[in-house]
Amino acid sequence: MSRLPDIFTIVAVSAGAFFFLAGTVGLLRFPDPLSRLHALTKADNLGLGLVVLGLLPQAEGFLAGLKLVAVWLLAQLAGATVTQLIARAARRDLPPA
Amino acid sequence: MSADGMLDAGLAALVLAVAGWTIAARTAFAAVVGFVTYGLLLALVWVRLAAVDVALTEAAIGSGVTGGVLIAAAARLRPTEAPAAAERPGPSLRFAAAGLSVLVSVALAALVVFPADPAPGLGPAAAAHLPELAIGNPVTAVLLAYRAIDTLLEKVVLLLALLGVWSLAPDRLWGGTPGQLQDARRDGPLALLARLLPPVGIVVGVYILWVGAVAPGGAFQGGAILAAMWILVMVAGLHDAPETGQRRVRLLLVAGPAVFLAVGLAGFVVADGFLAYPAPLAKPLIIAIEVVLTLSIAVILGLLVAGPPERERRR
Numbered sequence: 001m002s003r004l005p006d007i008f009t010i011v012a013v014s015a016g017a018f019f020f021l022a023g024t025v026g027l028l029r030f031p032d033p034l035s036r037l038h039a040l041t042k043a044d045n046l047g048l049g050l051v052v053l054g055l056l057p058q059a060e061g062f063l064a065g066l067k068l069v070a071v072w073l074l075a076q077l078a079g080a081t082v083t084q085l086i087a088r089a090a091r092r093d094l095p096p097a
Numbered sequence: 098m099s100a101d102g103m104l105d106a107g108l109a110a111l112v113l114a115v116a117g118w119t120i121a122a123r124t125a126f127a128a129v130v131g132f133v134t135y136g137l138l139l140a141l142v143w144v145r146l147a148a149v150d151v152a153l154t155e156a157a158i159g160s161g162v163t164g165g166v167l168i169a170a171a172a173r174l175r176p177t178e179a180p181a182a183a184e185r186p187g188p189s190l191r192f193a194a195a196g197l198s199v200l201v202s203v204a205l206a207a208l209v210v211f212p213a214d215p216a217p218g219l220g221p222a223a224a225a226h227l228p229e230l231a232i233g234n235p236v237t238a239v240l241l242a243y244r245a246i247d248t249l250l251e252k253v254v255l256l257l258a259l260l261g262v263w264s265l266a267p268d269r270l271w272g273g274t275p276g277q278l279q280d281a282r283r284d285g286p287l288a289l290l291a292r293l294l295p296p297v298g299i300v301v302g303v304y305i306l307w308v309g310a311v312a313p314g315g316a317f318q319g320g321a322i323l324a325a326m327w328i329l330v331m332v333a334g335l336h337d338a339p340e341t342g343q344r345r346v347r348l349l350l351v352a353g354p355a356v357f358l359a360v361g362l363a364g365f366v367v368a369d370g371f372l373a374y375p376a377p378l379a380k381p382l383i384i385a386i387e388v389v390l391t392l393s394i395a396v397i398l399g400l401l402v403a404g405p406p407e408r409e410r411r412r
Contacts, residue, residue, distance in 0.1 A: 074294075074297070077290060077293060077294065078290070078294075080286070081286045081287060081289070081290040084285075084286035085285075085286060085287060088285075
């Protein structure tokens with residue numbers, strides 16, 4: 001059963017990579033800025049979250065794991081802020097519906 | 098090809114692609130976005146080359162602070178962009194520039210691909226004297242002990258750059274306040290970020306400065322992170338930029354280079370010469386210089402991004 005953490009890592013990181021791929025496809029294919037942002041945030045939140053979750057069993061000790069989680073939280077904070085700012089700028093440029 | 102080799106090849110291809118895209122970008126703003134991306138990718142390349150100090154500096158200065166300055170410049174130049182694009186240089190000049198760039202790239206590539214044997218380097222010599230300095234990070238030892246004069250002059254150049262920015266302002270605004278970076282809503286998401294992030298960023302900046310003695314980090318990287326936190330607060334409109342004529346601001350600007358120079362001159366008396374440290378005090382002196390330098394670098398970089406004075410000085 002000692003391989004269980006490794007299997008968990010492979011599954012979670014692959015799932016994270018899938019969300020990055022899906023987010024990128026959405027960023028390229030979706031028709032308007034707001035839906036493109038929607039796709040992008042999935043890559044940021046879920047993709048990076050799953051990658052970090054998958055890497056946790058591989059971390060050297062508790063503090064290294066905490067650092068990984070901190071990276072995810074900071075990326076969340078920055079991502080959410082920038083998304084809001086871009087969405088506001090995009091809505092300002094759109095013709096009133 | 099091994100997994101590492103594939104990662105490196107992919108990274109190199111990505112860097113080249115982003116570089117090409119940046120040059121081909123039609124608007125200045127798009128080119129700046131490309132340049133920032135390029136800098137972040139380059140930081141990853143430096144990590145792959147095990148030069149983490151350079152990677153930190155590239156990400157913080159090459160990409161972050163320079164990106165901020167360039168975005169402000171692109172916004173300022175937007176009205177003149179179309180006429181400037183119309184009078185672009187002729188094909189012969191562009192071919193000459195491309196030819197020279199290719200020549201430099203090929204020469205550099207040749208040096209890297211066919212290095213002299215043994216490859217020239219001062220690595221062993223730099224590592225040999227680390228115990229005397231009680232410094233564990235060879236990059237910090239080079240920057241503040243072996244080649245301290247370069248670092249000192251670099252900080253003076255940084256100050257001169259800030260003076261260059263300030264002198265773009267008309268005479269009556271000299272000593273005034275830099276323009277408002279952006280009119281942001283004080284209750285908006287940016288203001289929230291500017292309240293949540295600085296406590297974390299300040300701790301990280303101080304840590305990077307402190308850890309520079311034994312691991313990748315140091316005054317420049319730490320100062321850049323502190324400057325970024327300050328710029329965030331200014332951009333979010335939480336706190337206005339200071340008047341550039343204030344004595345407190347001016348003192349902070351020159352404190353780093355001045356302390357560095359004073360310690361350097363003291364070297365004539367207490368050690369072997371200019372910028373030499375007496376052996377038992379080497380580490381405390383280096384750390385003291387780095388602390389003051391970090392403050393000065395943070396203020397210089399913050400004011401560089403804030404730009405020339407645009408509001409008159411209050412009397």
